Amino acid sequence: xxxxxxxxxxxxxxxxxxxxxxxxxxxxxxxxxxxxxxxxxxxxxxxxxxxxxxxxxxxxxxxxxxxxxxxxxxxxxxxxxxxxxxxxxxxxxxxxxxxxxxxxxxxxxxxxxxxxxxxxxxxxxxxxxxxxxxxxxxxxxxxxxxxxxxxxxxxxxxxxxxxxxxxxxxxxxxxxxxxxxxxxxxxxxxxxxxxxxxxxxxxxxxxxxxxxxxxxxxxxxxxxxxxxxxxxxxxxxxxxxxxxxxxxxxxxxxxxxxxxxxxxxxxxxxxxxxxxxxxxxxxxxxxxxxxxxxxxxxxxxxxxxxxxxxxxxxxxxxxxxxxxxxxxxxxxxxxxxxxxxxxxxxxxxxxxx
Amino acid sequence: xxxxxxxxxxxxxxxxxxxxxxxxxxxxxxxxxxxxxxxxxxxxxxxxxxxxxxxxxxxxxxxxxxxxxxxxxxxxxxxxxxxxxxxxxxxxxxxxxxxxxxxxxxxxxxxxxxxxxxxxxxxxxxxxxxxxxxxxxxxxxxxxxxxxxxxxxxxxxxxxxxxxxxxxxxxxxxxxxxxxxxxxxxxxxxxxxxxxxxxxxxxxxxxxxxxxxxxxxxxxxxxxxxxxxxxxxxxxxxxxxxxxxxxxxxxxxxxxxxxxxxxxx
Numbered sequence: 138x139x140x141x142x143x144x145x146x147x148x149x150x151x152x153x154x155x156x157x158x159x160x161x162x163x164x165x166x167x168x169x170x171x172x173x174x175x176x177x178x179x180x181x182x183x184x185x186x187x188x189x190x191x192x193x194x195x196x197x198x199x200x201x202x203x204x205x206x207x208x209x210x211x212x213x214x215x216x217x218x219x220x221x222x223x224x225x226x227x228x229x230x231x232x233x234x235x236x237x238x239x240x241x242x243x244x245x246x247x248x249x250x251x252x253x254x255x256x257x258x259x260x261x262x263x264x265x266x267x268x269x270x271x272x273x274x275x276x277x278x279x280x281x282x283x284x285x286x287x288x289x290x291x292x293x294x295x296x297x298x299x300x301x302x303x304x305x306x307x308x309x310x311x312x313x314x315x316x317x318x319x320x321x322x323x324x325x326x327x328x329x330x331x332x333x334x335x336x337x338x339x340x341x342x343x344x345x346x347x348x349x350x351x352x353x354x355x356x357x358x359x360x361x362x363x364x365x366x367x368x369x370x371x372x373x374x375x376x377x378x379x380x381x382x383x384x385x386x387x388x389x390x391x392x393x394x395x396x397x398x399x400x401x402x403x404x405x406x407x408x409x410x411x412x413x414x415x416x417x418x419x420x421x422x423x424x425x426x427x428x429x430x431x432x433x434x435x436x437x438x439x440x441x442x443x444x445x446x447x448x449x450x451x452x453x454x455x456x457x458x459x460x461x462x463x464x465x466x467x468x469x470x471x472x473x474x475x476x477x478x479x480x481x482x483x484x485x486x487x488x489x490x
Numbered sequence: 491x492x493x494x495x496x497x498x499x500x501x502x503x504x505x506x507x508x509x510x511x512x513x514x515x516x517x518x519x520x521x522x523x524x525x526x527x528x529x530x531x532x533x534x535x536x537x538x539x540x541x542x543x544x545x546x547x548x549x550x551x552x553x554x555x556x557x558x559x560x561x562x563x564x565x566x567x568x569x570x571x572x573x574x575x576x577x578x579x580x581x582x583x584x585x586x587x588x589x590x591x592x593x594x595x596x597x598x599x600x601x602x603x604x605x606x607x608x609x610x611x612x613x614x615x616x617x618x619x620x621x622x623x624x625x626x627x628x629x630x631x632x633x634x635x636x637x638x639x640x641x642x643x644x645x646x647x648x649x650x651x652x653x654x655x656x657x658x659x660x661x662x663x664x665x666x667x668x669x670x671x672x673x674x675x676x677x678x679x680x681x682x683x684x685x686x687x688x689x690x691x692x693x694x695x696x697x698x699x700x701x702x703x704x705x706x707x708x709x710x711x712x713x714x715x716x717x718x719x720x721x722x723x724x725x726x727x728x729x730x731x732x733x734x735x736x737x738x739x740x741x742x743x744x745x746x747x748x749x750x751x752x753x754x755x
Contacts, residue, residue, distance in 0.1 A: 189658055210664035222655035226677035236663040287663070 140165040140323045141186065141291060146195035148181055148347075155181040156192070157347045163325065163340070168317050170334035171327045173344035174370070179327045180295055182344070186325065187216050187293050200290060215284030215322075217294040221276050223268040229279050230255070230264035236287040254282040257316075274305040281313070285320065292317065294326035298333060310337050331371055335359065343367055361477070365394070365470035372398040374468075375443055382439035383464050385416040385482040392476070396468040402445035403463040404434050406454060416482040417463035422454050438462050518739060525732035536722075536733035544710045545718035546737065548626065549695055552714060556633040556694040557687055564641030564686060569671075571642075572649040573657075590639050597635050598703025601628065624706030629714060632700035637690045644686030645679050652678045681753065688749045692742055 139162040146159040155178045163169050171179040184190040186197060188209030196203050204212050224232050230251050237247045255261050258278040268276055277297065284292060297313065298306045314337045317324045328334050334341050335355040343350040343358065343366075351358055351367045362368035369376075374396040380386055405411050420438035431446045434454060443462060447454065454460060467478040526533050536542065570576075571583055589597065605611060605622040615622065622628045652675075660670045676683075698716040705712035707721065715738050723731040 187662060189662070209662045214662070216659065216662050218655045218659060220655060222659040224656055224660070224674060226674075235660070235665075239664045283659075 138165050139163065140167075140200060141325070142196075142198040143182070143186070144196040144198070146182070146185065146192045146197070148178075148185065148190065148192050154347050156185070159195070159347075159349055161342055161349060161352055163323060165323050166321050167339045168314065168324045168337065169326075169340045169342060170338035171325060171342050171344060172331060172334040173329065173350075175329055176346075177344040178347040179329075179344045181347075183293050183295055183325060183327050186212075186291075187214055188212055189216075213290045215287070215289035215292045217277075217280045217284045217292070217297055219296040220300055221268075221280035223276060223279055223283070225268055227267075228264060229260065229266050229268065229271070232268070232279060233264075233283045233286050236283065240287055250286060254286055258282045272305075273301045274309055277301060277309060278312075281316070285322065290323065292322050292324040294324065296327055296329070298328070298330075313337065343370065345370075362468065362475050364473045365475055366473065368396055368468050368470055368475050372396075372400070373444065374398055375441070377441055380467055382418060382441065383467075384418055385480045386464075386467060386478055387481060389469060389476075389478060392469040392471045394470045396470065397443055397464060398466075398468070399433070399444045399446055401464060401466040402443055403465070404436060404445040404447055404454065405461040405463065406452060407459055407461065409452075409461075411461070411463075413463055413482060414461065416480060417461040420460055420462045422456050422458045422460055425454065425456055434460075436460060436462050521732050521739070522736050525729060525736045528729045532729055533733045536727075536730040537737055539730070541710050541713065542715075542718060542730075542734055542737070545713045545715045545734075548629065548713065549715040549741075551626075552630050552633050552701075553691050553694040555630045556637050557691050559634050560638050560641050560690055561687065563638055564645060564690075565683075568642040568645040568649055572646060573654065586639050586642055588639075589636050594632075594636050594697065594699030594701075595703060598632055598700035601631060601635070601700070601704055623704060624708065624712060626712060628704035628706075629701050629712055632704045633694045633697050636697050636700050637693045640690040640693060641683065641686035644682040644689070648679050648682040649675070684749060684752060688745055691745055695738060695741055 141163040143159050143161055146156050147154075148156040159178075159182060171182055173179045181190060185192050186199075188204070188207065192205070197205060199212055199214075209216075224235065227235070233251045233254055234247050237250060242250070251264065252261075255264055258281060260275060260278060260282070263271070263275070268279065271279065277300075281297075284294075294313075298309055301309060310333060326337070338355060340352065341355055341358050342352050345366050350364050350370075351362065353361075358367065359371050362371065368374070375398075377395045377397070380395045403417075405417065411417070418438050420436040420443070422434060423437050423442065424435035426433040426435075428446075431448045432453065433444060433446050435442060435444050437443075443464070445462065463480075465480050465483055469476045469478055525536075567582070567586060571579060571586075602623060603609060605615060605628070607623075620627070622631065656674050657670050660674045665673070696716055697714075698720070701714055702717060702720075705714070705717060707713060707717055709721070713721065715734060719731050719734045719738070722734060
């Protein structure tokens with residue numbers, strides 16, 4: 138069942154087109170990422186759903202009701218702002234209680250609910266602190282607790298991890314995903330970070346220049362890009378004008394660019410026996426970067442610089458070494474279209490290794 | 491390095507201290523000294539003079555009006571300029587600064603022309619029995635004009651820097667506009683607002699130029715304290731002039747003390 142639907146939404150700021158024909162539906166209970174580069178219109182979409190901006194045309198439907206003329210406070214939503222927007226002159230407990238007070242919930246109930254939420258976000262005992270006395274991660278959790286306090290049916294989060302340092306961000310990602318999944322609340326969060334979107338969301342809505350590029354599950358959108366923007370946006374692509382010198386690929390003439398992703402590349406040492414020796418191309422290692430559990434290896438094949446990896450367990454390669462490079466899959470783009478070209482020798486084999 | 495820093499520090503402090511002494515302490519001290527030079531008795535008689543007291547009353551009334559009206563105007567103007575986008579916003583923002591750049595005397599003359607006898611509005615005002623020029627309303631209008639940027643200019647930068655996130659968050663929770671202002675916005679601008687009020691009152695009490703043009707210097711009727719000081723001075727009553735001046739200084743000091751007390755709370 139769809140909980141949120143946007144139909145033909147358009148929005149301009151002066152001469153700037155922020156949203157063009159935006160259409161999508163979100164199922165109840167799903168955690169959805171609105172992903173895109175900055176200026177792609179993702180925050181505008183979120184703010185329109187929240188009622189903080191009004192679309193020029195089109196309908197926003199929440200829970201079967203057209204909410205175009207309903208103020209944000211009547212849409213049953215919770216909103217987590219990018220910089221949390223905690224009320225600086227109120228304590229943590231007062232912040233969380235604000236929404237309930239406005240709904241005229243009895244005092245005793247408010248107190249219980251606030252305690253319950255503080256415990257839920259592991260901030261028990263910090264209710265009397267002011268936001269300025271908390272760390273970034275703690276503030277984020279307060280913002281989350283404040284947003285869900287009035288039991289909204291839809292939770293909107295604007296770049297929820299942007300203002301937090303890298304280490305805490307990782308923890309918070311898993312925490313937030315678990316929390317939202319447990320609560321079963323339909324959620325939409327805005328992010329510009331593809332890793333974050335892939336890791337946290339059930340579904341990704343990819344935006345670009347005010348339009349929706351592609352909608353799908355993270356694995357689907359990652360493996361099967363349907364537009365050249367999507368193909369370029371995901372993965373760490375190496376981009377070429379041709380694929381001459383790479384063996385075992387059908388000859389296609391009509392394309393603009395070739396993308397090669399590291400996960401479609403295998404690198405073998407010269408002495409390693411391999412099944413597909415005839416399919417791989419000789420190359421020279423130009424750089425090795427240790428990444429902890431694997432090494433990122435840059436290889437020059439003919440005139441092309443391709444990136445692949447070798448895991449910790451494998452014999453290390455060194456710079457200047459001759460190696461064999463096996464490419465499984467190429468992504469060809471033509472205008473905004475995408476086609477996938479698989480290595481024909483490997484066809485039928487598992488592409489992802 | 492450290493030694494050099496210390497030297498620079500002391501030079502800076504000395505310059506500041508010397509400047510403050512020459513520009514503030516010395517003249518102010520001298521005023522009080524001069525006002526007391528003919529003895530405390532003549533000081534008291536100047537200060538308790540019938541016209542001095544009337545002038546003081548008028549000054550206080552004028553200041554209260556100016557601060558009251560400018561508070562409302564200042565809050566509205568700064569809210570509009572920071573929270574709404576509309577055509578002519580820049581023009582309004584520039585207009586608010588006008589009294590700071592325009593000479594008060596010219597401001598006074600502008601009002602004199604607009605509401606005086608030669609104005610087309612004059613018959614209308616007369617019909618309703620409103621007299622502005624050479625009357626208390628004129629004094630109040632002149633003061634309001636000269637002091638209206640002070641409060642909004644203090645608040646606008648603060649409103650800009652806090653952004654609208656907290657207000658939006660409160661609105662999404664269902665707070666109404668007035669509650670948002672009272673509970674979310676006002677705590678942020680409290681000190682800036684208070685400082686604006688202090689500046690506004692101080693300026694209102696001391697305004698001379700514009701008021702001088704519009705008041706007509708009617709002793710006991712439209713004379714404010716600064717005008718009264720000038721009148722005494724022109725009449726060669728130096729002790730009186732200095733005594734009344736020290737009264738004005740005293741009022742300024744009281745306002746500063748009040749502000750500090752409020753800030754501590």
